[in-house]
Amino acid sequence: MKWKTSDNGWSPYLAGALLGLLAIVSAFATTQWMGKTSFLGASTTFVRAAGLAEQAIAPVHVEENAYFSKTQVKVDWQFMIVVGIFIGALISSLTDRSFKLEKVPPTWEKRFGPSVGKRALGAIGGGALAMIGVRMASGCPSGHGLSGMMQLSVSAFVALALFFGAGILVALLVYGRKS
Amino acid sequence: MSIDLVLGLFTGVVFGFLLQKGRVLRFDKQVGAMLLKDMTIMKFMLSAILVGMVGINLMASLDIITLSPKAMNVGAIVVGGSLFGIGWAIMGYCPGTSVGAIAEGRWHAIFAVIGMLLGGALYAEIYPLVSETILSWSDYGKITLPQALGVSPWLIIPIFWIGTISLFFWFEKKGL
Numbered sequence: 135m136k137w138k139t140s141d142n143g144w145s146p147y148l149a150g151a152l153l154g155l156l157a158i159v160s161a162f163a164t165t166q167w168m169g170k171t172s173f174l175g176a177s178t179t180f181v182r183a184a185g186l187a188e189q190a191i192a193p194v195h196v197e198e199n200a201y202f203s204k205t206q207v208k209v210d211w212q213f214m215i216v217v218g219i220f221i222g223a224l225i226s227s228l229t230d231r232s233f234k235l236e237k238v239p240p241t242w243e244k245r246f247g248p249s250v251g252k253r254a255l256g257a258i259g260g261g262a263l264a265m266i267g268v269r270m271a272s273g274c275p276s277g278h279g280l281s282g283m284m285q286l287s288v289s290a291f292v293a294l295a296l297f298f299g300a301g302i303l304v305a306l307l308v309y310g311r312k313s
Numbered sequence: 314m315s316i317d318l319v320l321g322l323f324t325g326v327v328f329g330f331l332l333q334k335g336r337v338l339r340f341d342k343q344v345g346a347m348l349l350k351d352m353t354i355m356k357f358m359l360s361a362i363l364v365g366m367v368g369i370n371l372m373a374s375l376d377i378i379t380l381s382p383k384a385m386n387v388g389a390i391v392v393g394g395s396l397f398g399i400g401w402a403i404m405g406y407c408p409g410t411s412v413g414a415i416a417e418g419r420w421h422a423i424f425a426v427i428g429m430l431l432g433g434a435l436y437a438e439i440y441p442l443v444s445e446t447i448l449s450w451s452d453y454g455k456i457t458l459p460q461a462l463g464v465s466p467w468l469i470i471p472i473f474w475i476g477t478i479s480l481f482f483w484f485e486k487k488g489l
Contacts, residue, residue, distance in 0.1 A: 139336060141336060143333075144334040146336070146337065146356040146357040147356055147357075147360045149332075149334045149335030149357060149360075150331075150335060150357035150358060150359065150360025151361065151363070151364045152331050153328065153331045154360065154361040154362065154363065154364025154366075154368070155364060155365075155368075156324065156327050156328060156331065157361065157364075157365040157369065158369060158372070161368075161369055161372065162377065162378060163324075165379070167320060168316070168317050168320065171379045171380075171381065173381065174324070174328065177408040177409075179408070180426075180429045180430055180432070180433040181433040181436065183433070184430045184433035184437070185437065187430065187434075199437050199438070199440075200440055200441055200444075210317065211317040211318065211320060211321035212321060214318045214320075214321030214324075214325055215321045215328060216325060216408075216412055217321075217322060218321065218322045218325015218326040218327075218329055219326075219328050219409060219412050220329060220412045220413065221325070221326050222325060222326040222331075223329040223330065223332060223333040223338060223412075223413035223417050224329075225326070225330060226329070226330045227333050227416065227417035227418065230334075232333070232336075232417065233417050233418045234417070234418045234419070236418060236419045236420070237420075238421060239339070239340035239405060239419070240340075241341045241344050241345070241348075241405075242340065242344075253421055254424040256403050256404070257405070257425040257428055258424050258427055258431065259400075259403065259428065260400045260402070260403030260404030260405075260428060261406075261424070261428020261429040261431070262428045262429070262431045262432035263397075263399060263400030263403070263432065264396070264397050264401050264407070264429065264432065265430075265431075265432025265433050266393075266396055266432045266439075267394065267395065267396025267398070267399070267400060268393065269432075269433065269436045270389050270436070270448070271390050271392075271394045272383045272384070272389065272393075273383050274397070274408045275358070275407040275408075275409070276407070276409045277383070278383065278394075279362075280358065280361055280362060280365065282382060282383055283362045283366070284361075284362055284365035284370075285369060285370075285380045285381075285382050285457060286382075286457045286459055286466055286469060287382030287383060287455075287456075287457050288453070288457060288461050289383045289384060289385040289390050290382070290383070291458065292385070292390050292391070292394065293393075293394040294394075296391065296394030296397075296398055297397055298346075298347070298398065299395075299398060300394070300395045300396075300398025300402070301347040301398040301401045301402045302347045302348075302349065302398075303398075303402075305344055305348050306347075306348060308402060308403060309344060309348060
């Protein structure tokens with residue numbers, strides 16, 4: 135097994151194992167300093183960010199909305215994780231020179247061509263659908279896939295199987311034809 | 314900034330650094346896994362789970378932390394999980410990786426973020442309807458696999474380890 139990948143990254147086994155350590159330290163640290171164990175996640179932040187944006191236009195509407203009240207529209211611990219992911223990825227990609235401006239992902243381009251408009255349409259439509267699903271299921275590949283699996287939660291096993299099950303089916307239908 | 318926010322930011326920076334080093338922020342890696350051609354994200358996720366599972370369950374056994382598994386609400390998990398899978402394949406990112414992808418220069422991931430923000434806003438609008446229908450079907454509550462099977466987590470963890478390590482060997486043998 136190699137520690138470095140051909141594209142100058144770290145072995146996914148190594149980077150993943152280190153992420154497992156981070157999850158352990160984070161569960162400990164949140165319990166100690168925040169009074170309650172919190173597990174890594176990302177998707178609730180998108181609801182909070184949407185709520186914050188909507189608040190600027192229609193504050194009363196946000197206040198009256200049951201889901202926004204339940205989720206609490208504010209910048210919290212998880213919100214800062216998502217901000218931190220951006221910073222961490224920026225530091226890593228700039229220091230090992232894997233930062234690369236890209237207009238359209240290669241796999242997408244092979245199937246749908248270099249049009250940014252088409253890619254934007256796919257990403258916005260797919261993104262909206264994915265976020266509705268993930269909020270319904272109360273967790274994403276971080277919340278269910280990592281944190282839920284680490285806790286051996288039943289819902290995580292089922293959710294992760296369906297994430298990949300549906301994902302594989304659609305990916306083979308959408309991108310599979312030309313390769 | 315309060316301690317919560319500082320802790321979150323620090324955790325996120327390390328999280329993002331590792332996601333980028335593992336090269337899992339790429340559209341092609343995520344879709345590559347779904348096309349069963351490139352198992353990088355599976356290796357990354359499963360390695361994190363293997364390590365995390367031991368520490369998390371150990372700390373929970375010693376009452377250092379409390380577990381908070383998400384509810385096994387059948388409609389929520391089955392319908393929500395499937396919808397996510399469909400959207401994920403088309404978008405090519407998950408919530409956590411989308412922001413990291415923009416940071417490493419794949420600026421088109423901004424569209425994925427916009428889509429997810431719209432989805433979040435939309436879900437807040439349809440929540441009352443979803444809550445009365447899909448979410449109300451049947452709910453097994455916040456259960457873990459050891460609770461459901463009535464066994465110790467220390468029986469399940471070694472089995473999970475053996476299964477996953479075997480899968481890793483198979484990935485390497487097949488060059489995935």
